[in-house]
Amino acid sequence: MGVVRTVGVEEELLVVDPGGRPVPLGPAALEVAARRGEGETVAEHDRADRADTDHSADDSADDSADEDEDEAGGADPRGQLVPELKAQQLEFGTRVCEALDDVGADLRHWRGRADAAARAVGARVAALASSPVRVEPVATPGERYAEMTETFGLTAVEQLTCGCHVHVSVADEEEGVAVLNRIRVWLPVLTALTANSPFWLGRDTGYASFRSQAWNRWPSSGPNELFADAADYRRLIAALMATQTIVDTGMVYFDARLSERWPTVEVRIADVALHAQDTVTLAGLVRGLVETAAREWRAGAPAPAVRSEVLRTASWRAGRSGLGGDLVHPATGRPAPAAEVVTALLELVRPALAAAGDERRVADGVAAVLSRGTGADRQRRVHRETGDLAAVVRAAVEATQG
Template sequence: MRTVGVEEELLVVDPAGRPVPLGPAALEVAARRGEGETVAEHDRGGRGPGAAPPADHAGPGAADGDDPRGGLVPELKAQQLEFATRVCADLADVAADLRYWRSRADAAARSVGARVAALASSPVEVEPVTTPGQRYTEMADTFGLTALEQLTCGCHVHVAVDDDEEGVAVLNRIRGWLPVLTALTSNSPFWLGRDSGHASFRSQAWNRWPSAGPNELFADAAHYHRLIADLVATDTIVDTGMVYFDARLSERWPTVEVRIADVALHAEDAVTLTGLVRGLVETAARDWRAGVPAPDVRSEVVRVAAWRAGRSGTTGDLVHPATGRPAPAADVVTALLDHVRPVLADAGDEQRVADGVASVLRRGTGADFQRRVHAETGDLAAVVRAAVEETQR
């Protein structure tokens, strides 16, 4: 069974429901408790926890005495906190870690008079504040408004692979399905005080980065690494950490990292996402070993499918990966579940993931929750306050 790790980014907000730049202060408290690293340590490339090292590794940073359950780290904006789970073999451990670190992030925020909310964008107007540090300052200077306005929260799922060749084979075979994950996790309908008309406006804002989005098929791992080197050689992105593909090979760990999802409002939805991503990776690896060619889908089509997913969420049509044509979201989501169902069954994940998918389709996504609260209250700050409570469930 492939191990997995999850990274979640959370919004730091005050009791009234306004994002506040207290993430660095909360991290100082967490660092004193041994639950994270300070902004300065992170900027120096310190011992900070990453997600999903090799399966035989005790946990992120465990050899250095770090908490093997993961930890809290800074993000681009001071109105954010990020955490990484430990390396997990089953979804029950993923669920426990997500709830544990959401709780610890909230405790750190409470210590400085704030809370955390699993929101992929800020419903209320806010002036994003760049977290101090050399790398973040360089990004702000280099990318102007793209970086200055980038207050978004995503969820990244790492799944272990044997080596880079298997990893690239997986990347080639999962790319057409990734937009469906955006639809399932959509949790950013509001953007700085306005309804964006999208279920996931984070996905629209994120794709302003020059290195974001889908990519073409890779011939092999060497081809992949040449592309990364060519991107860095343009002197446009700051470093290899800014290779913001929808899915990529991790630099730190032998994993495929899927980066296309909004942070999910409900922790169980993030568990469902993790199960689907692991299912996609294992299905792709099996197909590769069996000699099944990767679907030859143009990146332009994948990009349009991703746009459609961000616009529609689970309430409209999505682009079906098998046909390239529109189909009801529920049908496309069911097709994804059917695609990975055999490996879910092998891992013992089938029932939990199927129930999770059914729950999202029945009650709606985080975007649907936010719009319901706003329709009832007419108050975007009330949306944030409600999300704070849902984040801890």
């Protein structure tokens, strides 16, 4: 892993027309990106998905880990644009990065390239975790997405949400599982910090992150219990697959999981952030959490014995109020003002941030979010000023590009 754990980020974006309505032009934009050498077509991505599924079925977890051990950790090391479940979406992954400056540069680059590809087909991209305006989601072509739609019905049909996934490198699966056991209590705080989906089907939901509500309709989503070790984690994955309910291991939608493709812990609980700098702050916090948890594990400190039912409640609370109300404090299990809980998270990871050279940048980023609010707060401000949900989308298009 080197001196500093590597980090990579995946962001999902909405594809919208100039008026602010999501449009199913993601596949067409990807064709443009593929011709420019900046992404995969839908067909190429579908073939890769099926190849990955075949590989995971044929090979053991140990073999997979051996093959991946030369990778540094993070999202795709090349960076690229790829399809998502709905044709009104695009996704990209940054390179594997050591410095948060590089994460920020990649986020700006790929947001710009996604927007350029969308412009080429008459659209734009917006970093919104749900669509403020009414929309009829259109499934992206492909065998895997078709199987998901057939299997999960309305849950899959309505699932037009955009998240942000942060990968942080770990030495091996044992360290990765030890990290999962220790970061789980803090993950709801990340939902509150990144909340960016207050609107759904043309109305204000009353939630700061309604994406978190929609996402938890998947049967394999949410928090999980503590694992005894890496073998225990793998037994759970095998038990999920044995139910023949989820389509493949890519549908293990835990709030945080071991990546099947990279030697990383992948934290999946966040909304896509409206501002790229907030994604950088998220990446720094996640890396700090992973490093802090690994240090605690090596020191023999036990993982917090908090039930998954409590964590699910804490996540609901975070999605409901974002930073505008109380959060469940991981140290006490009691409600506390959001700013107090966020500050506790920052203090927990501060030594790890300092060791990585991230302390000032992440602290300033957290302070900025606490001061100006989340993407959900920004969306609601625009709506109050204009009374127009399409204007919310148009404002998000501009904010997405910085």
